[in-house]
Amino acid sequence: MTSVLIADDEKSLRDGLSETVRDLGYEPVSAASGREALGLAATRKPAAVLLDLRMPDMDGLQVLTRLRADPDGANVPVAIITAYATAANTIEAMRLGAFDHLTKPIGREDLASLLTRMIRSRAPKCPTHDMPDADGFPDTLIGSSPGMRAVQKTIGLVADSDATVLITGETGTGKEVVARTIHRVGARSNGPFMALNCAAIPPDLLESELFGHVKGAFTGAILERQGAFREASGGTLFLDEIGDMDMAMQAKILRALQERVVTPVGGKPQKIDVRIVAATHRDLEQWVKQGRFREDLYYRLNVVPIELQPLRKRSADILPLAEHFLAMASSPKKQLSEEALQRLAGHAWQGNVRELRNAMERVAVMCRSDILAASDFDFLSSPTSDAEESGGNDGRLTSAVEKLERRLIAEALTESKGNRAEAARRLGIHRQLLHAKAEKYGLGKRKSPD
Numbered sequence: 001m002t003s004v005l006i007a008d009d010e011k012s013l014r015d016g017l018s019e020t021v022r023d024l025g026y027e028p029v030s031a032a033s034g035r036e037a038l039g040l041a042a043t044r045k046p047a048a049v050l051l052d053l054r055m056p057d058m059d060g061l062q063v064l065t066r067l068r069a070d071p072d073g074a075n076v077p078v079a080i081i082t083a084y085a086t087a088a089n090t091i092e093a094m095r096l097g098a099f100d101h102l103t104k105p106i107g108r109e110d111l112a113s114l115l116t117r118m119i120r121s122r123a124p125k126c127p128t129h130d131m132p133d134a135d136g137f138p139d140t141l142i143g144s145s146p147g148m149r150a151v152q153k154t155i156g157l158v159a160d161s162d163a164t165v166l167i168t169g170e171t172g173t174g175k176e177v178v179a180r181t182i183h184r185v186g187a188r189s190n191g192p193f194m195a196l197n198c199a200a201i202p203p204d205l206l207e208s209e210l211f212g213h214v215k216g217a218f219t220g221a222i223l224e225r226q227g228a229f230r231e232a233s234g235g236t237l238f239l240d241e242i243g244d245m246d247m248a249m250q251a252k253i254l255r256a257l258q259e260r261v262v263t264p265v266g267g268k269p270q271k272i273d274v275r276i277v278a279a280t281h282r283d284l285e286q287w288v289k290q291g292r293f294r295e296d297l298y299y300r301l302n303v304v305p306i307e308l309q310p311l312r313k314r315s316a317d318i319l320p321l322a323e324h325f326l327a328m329a330s331s332p333k334k335q336l337s338e339e340a341l342q343r344l345a346g347h348a349w350q351g352n353v354r355e356l357r358n359a360m361e362r363v364a365v366m367c368r369s370d371i372l373a374a375s376d377f378d379f380l381s382s383p384t385s386d387a388e389e390s391g392g393n394d395g396r397l398t399s400a401v402e403k404l405e406r407r408l409i410a411e412a413l414t415e416s417k418g419n420r421a422e423a424a425r426r427l428g429i430h431r432q433l434l435h436a437k438a439e440k441y442g443l444g445k446r447k448s449p450d
Contacts, residue, residue: 001027002119005046007037007063008081009055013104017050017111024112034058038066041073048099048118053082053089061092068097077118081106083425087141087152091185094156101153103144105425141174141181142324143317144430147309151178158304159186164257166301167279169308172354175279176240178306183236188275191235196228199244206249208265211256217266229262232274242301243282243293254297276301311349311356316429318345318356319436325357326372329364339374342436347380406441409434413443 004026008014011032018028029044031037034055041049049067053060060080067073077099082089085103093101099118106114141152158165159182167175176195183193201209212227228237245253256262257276261269278301287293311318319336322344327333336344349355359380367376408427412434416422424434437443 001025003027003029003044003046004115005029005031005037005040005044005049007031007034007050007055007060008052009033010052013052017106020108020111021050021115024108024115026115034060034063037063041067041076042070045072046076048115049076049078051078051080053080053093054084061089061096064093064096064098079114079118085144085149087143087148087181090149090152091141091156091159091181094153095159095185098156101149101156103149103425103428141177142321143314144320144428145309145314145316146428147314148317151306151308154304154306155182155185158182161187162275164275164301164303165277165306166284166304167277167306167308168284169279169281170310170352171281172352173308173310174353175281175308176238178308179236179238179240179277179279182277183238183275186236186275188235192232193236193238194228194232195238195240197240198249199241203246203249206245207252210249211252211262211264212267213265214267217264221266225264227262227264229256229272229274230270234273236275236277239276239278241280242278243280243284243287247292247294250294250297254294254300257297257300311352315345316433318347318349319430319432321353321356322360323432325360326364329361332370334364334367334370334372336372337374338436338439340372340377341432342440343374343377343380345433345436347377402441405437406443409437409441410443413438 002025004021006014006017006021006028007030008017009032014030014032018030021028026047029040029046031040034057037049037051038058040046051060051063055063058066060082064078064080067076067078078097079100079102080089080093080098081102081104083104085101090101100114102110102114141148141155143149155178165179165182167178169175179195180193183189196209198206208221208225208227210228212225212230213221215221215224239253242253256272260272262272263269282293284293284298284302288295288298311321319341322336322341326336344356344359351358359377362379363372363376369376409423412423412426413420416426420434420438421431424431427434
């Protein structure tokens with residue numbers, strides 16, 4: 001019988017997973033610690049490993065690193081499972097060769113699908129690294145929504161390669177933050193990170209900014225300039241708003257990417273060693289069809305696509321981001337009242353993360369109180385305007401969505417016996433968002449003391 005190794009220091013969770021794994025037709029092998037898991041992996045040769053992130057002796061990432069360093073365990077598919085997912089530990093897990101990184105609790109259907117995929121596949125053997133403390137990474141990619149989790153996993157998979165990455169998404173969604181994270185956690189982190197906004201530089205100057213020029217190449221060229229491609233040598237060049245580049249420059253960028261050579265204005269071809277990450281808020285596929293963007297350049301850039309969803313489509317990330325920005329902007333630290341949390345959760349955030357950050361910086365400066373009220377955010381558009389802007393002015397649709405949302409929250413609170421943290425985990429949303437929604441719908445109200 002195909003065996004599955006389950007490592008978790010909590011007996012109830014370990015036993016529950018074992019029972020489900022057995023029901024699915026596999027033989028469960030249980031370990032209560034990281035060291036025990038390594039011993040069983042060496043002797044039992046499991047077909048798949050389910051590994052808890054936090055364990056007392058060795059955490060899941062340390063166990064994963066040891067498995068990948070062992071020739072016998074290098075190709076065993078390993079899924080990291082945790083109730084404490086962060087951008088840092090998700091990215092690091094995928095970078096070290098994890099098959100997947102999941103949050104607890106895991107449903108039976110999800111577990112069945114996961115094990116089927118793991119056992120059918122052979123996890124790629126990854127180069128070993130001196131593993132940094134995953135929690136030591138600045139958690140700049142705040143968010144645990146499905147969309148952001150997918151971004152974090154992709155970053156972990158692509159960070160150590162030199163593959164070109166194309167980041168798409170609306171203005172203000174954090175495309176440069178993603179680009180900097182790819183550089184920071186990847187193999188080129190010791191090299192420079194150069195960012196260039198292609199839309200902010202006039203076309204007649206962009207070639208010099210990108211490729212450099214020699215002294216005397218044109219009027220005013222009194223000194224030689226290397227250009228961004230060569231200045232980023234050994235590191236990462238981030239080409240922001242590449243969709244706004246004119247067709248002539250697109251042809252030159254394509255040649256640089258294909259041949260790994262740039263020609264400074266007035267100079268001779270120079271070899272380059274740089275990783276390219278590009279970003280745009282344009283729909284490049286449509287622009288290709290309209291003849292506004294080169295098809296060959298699009299495919300050269302779109303090797304690894306990363307799409308950032310607008311903030312309104314990942315509402316679970318709004319409150320964690322708001323608290324993060326408020327903590328950065330206020331000293332001493334200010335806090336958000338329950339009414340303020342509801343106000344933020346209900347706003348459409350057409351300007352995405354950038355609008356949210358600006359809002360939190362504004363209230364941190366303008367509000368004297370340590371507890372921020374909903375009225376402190378009156379400068380935001382009204383909830384009615386938000387609904388109209390986001391296409392939510394259909395009363396029947398809004399009512400149906402609210403009824404479904406209320407029912408799901410009520411069911412989660414009932415199943416968790418009123419434990420809001422557990423209910424939030426079941427729903428896959430942040431605890432404070434659940435609290436705001438529960439208050440809105442009058443669910444799970446705490447009894448006041450006599």
